[in-house]
Amino acid sequence: MTLLLDGVRAATGLIVSGDSEIWSILWLSLQVSGSATLIALLLGVPAGTALALARFPGRGLVVSAVNSGMGLPPVVVGLFVTILLWRSGPLGALEILYTPAAIVVAQAVIAAPIVTGITLAAVQQVPREFRLQLLALGASRVQMIWVVLREARLPMLAAVMAGFGGVISEIGASMMVGGNIKGQTRTLTTAMVLETSKGNFEAAIALSLLLLVLVFLVNWALTSIQQRRAL
């Protein structure tokens, strides 16, 4: 129990004193997971919308695959992205393994199915009659999709939260493709594992509190947008 209190005290100390390493780790985590979420949105929203509106043979299989992908184990993604980015791998010439860009790639792969799956569900819950009515009123297909997406925007904010929450707290992939290099690819979660294995439990607790606060603040901001628009 004293350890926990010491941890909270140390955390407050570290945050208040503006320890530059902690802040740069925090900033890197935010940038990396933010970029990954953004990429996942760019891929997942069109893919989810297309899947929701299109009808083709094997669609059920694809939807099942997307839904399974929502639970893609980060360590599996980490392993395959590492192998792709190895110097000897097919994308080795990029030389981005052990850089923040590699973590962004891996996290985008983790988040994309989450965004796709939730978008799919969000678009599908817009009544089919509504879409037909839009078309009957003379909307083009692009205009119809645009309006449907606007209708579905509240549940789609949940996709952003789920995607971001999934990748900011993920460890397996960040560790494997980033390498936990001090000052370069050390994120909140990989730093936490390192401090724990070093026996620096106070620092590990401080980092976990920061992570929790960060996740809360991001979700709070998104939720307030969502709820304001809901009224």
Next chain:
Amino acid sequence: MVLRLVVAALVPLMLAAPAGAGSNVVILSTTTSTQDSGLLDVLVPLFERRTGYTLKTISVGTGQALALAARGEADVVLCHAPSLEKRSLADGTLTNRRLVMYNDFVLVGPEADPARIAGDKSVVAALGRIAAAGARFVSRGDKSGTHTVELALWKVAGVTPAAPWYIESGQGMGATLGLADDRRAYTLTDRATLSAFGKRVALRVMVEGDRPLRNVYSVLEANPANGPRVNAAGGRAFADFIVSPEVQQVIRTFGVDRYGQPLFVPIAGQREEEVAP
């Protein structure tokens, strides 16, 4: 508005990311215990300032550290498993093995000491008694340098360790110490990790100072033939750096401020017979 903020925050990252790449990047594969000791946090900036190279340090198990270099994914290796290192030299994937430093392992166990080994001079004899008594022993079981040393010691002791008294944690040293403490078991640990966890575990040092407990670190360079992008010159530069007199002096005093005693003894330039088991 929010989107614009996000993009503004992310663009510099995207631009900055590939800037680290290029032929001036050296990849060092090393072991978690090396990283946990904090020594690299001192050496890496020194090396980068001195040579202009960017050093990426990947801390993994010894087995993986050697395998990465053998595949050409790393340029230089710093590790502590002489038997595995010599195998890599023999198959030609790594070259130019040079001794760097050593620290020592200790055999720790619970206060009750069920196998009666406290104060034993010989670690091999002590392991024999643990096996004979069927007292619990926690092994890393992760092909790490520490695990490799432990297996070699069991072999010398003529014991094939097995369940139920032999427990494999499959985790790092800190977690393994925690498990040994919880199960009131013996385990082999490096002294630095024990110092770091000393307050959290009730394990006592049982056997120390025996020669086979010396944990010898060497630096090895990757053979340029291992892959198309091996940075041989950079790997060589790091190896030369860590055995240089100036860096050996840094190693000699490292850890005094934190643990009250140095963590490593520098041995560059010495012959293996003088220092090793």
